[in-house]
Amino acid sequence: MAAQPLDAEQTNPLQGGPSFSLRNRLLRAAWNVSWALLASWTPPQMRFWRRFLLKLFGAQLGEACDVRGSARVWYPPHLHLADRALLAERVNCxxxxxxxxxxxxxxxxxxxxxxxxxxxxxxxxxxxxxxxTIGAGAWIAAEAFVGPGVEVGEGAVLGARGVAFRSLEAWTVYGGNPAKAIKPRVLRAAER
Structure with missing residues (x-):
């Protein structure tokens, strides 16, 4: 159920015309009401319920992934989370x-x-x-911004309040606005 923006020359959004199809707008309206009433207030432990609602509206979710109640998902069919992925509190997706x-x-x-x-x-x-696309094991830190078309490589880190408009290389730490590479990300051996 892909949602593509409508041709602005035909719909004229600057004059109040729609940017998306009626079907898309109705699904998003139903979704927003459902999330607000049934999930936005839930504590972290109720992930099973939030996952159920997201899947009901078309999200593709792996095992043990989570979207916190205060997170906002604009269009569930466009959300794909692999195992153990997390959208934390107040994330705007x-x-x-x-x-x-x-x-x-x-x-x-x-x-x-x-x-x-x-x-x-x-x-x-x-x-x-x-x-x-945000790769396996990557971390987008608090209040960071990731723009359209960005691919965040496996294990990459975008530091707090960093702004990425270009793709980020795997296993590299980035920070700033615009995001710049700071150093490689090297994992220590498992600590005992």
Missing amino acids: YNMAPITLGRAALVSQGAHLCAGTHDIASATFQLKASPI
């Missing part, structure tokens, strides 16, 4: 295009994953959507 988290990927509190933008050269300000 603005998934106009698919957003995929690999195994054990973590998106921390208040981070923003934004898979949509506008064509600023378009007279109609055409909406564009591009997928975001």
Whole structure:
């Protein structure tokens, strides 16, 4: 059930026309009401219930993954979480295009994953959507921003309040606005 933005030349969103199909808007309305009433208030331990609701609305979820109650998911069919992936408290998952988290990927509190933008050269300000992929074991730290089309490599880290508009290499730590590579991420041997 892919959701693609409508052609702005035909629908004229700048004059109040829709950016997405009626079916998409109705599903999102039902989703927002359902999440607000049935899940947004739930404690972390009720992940099974939140997972049930997300799956009911089309999300693809692996084992033991979680989306916290205060997180916002724009369009569940575009959410793909592998095993043990987590969208923490207050994450804004603005998934106009698919957003995929690999195994054990973590998106921390208040981070923003934004898979949509506008064509600023378009007279109609055409909406564009591009997928975001966050690799296995990667970490998007608190209040960081990941823009449309970004691929975060396996094990990469985007530091707190970092801003990524370009893809991030695997096993590298990034920070700042715009995000710049700081150092390699090297895991210590298991501590006993």
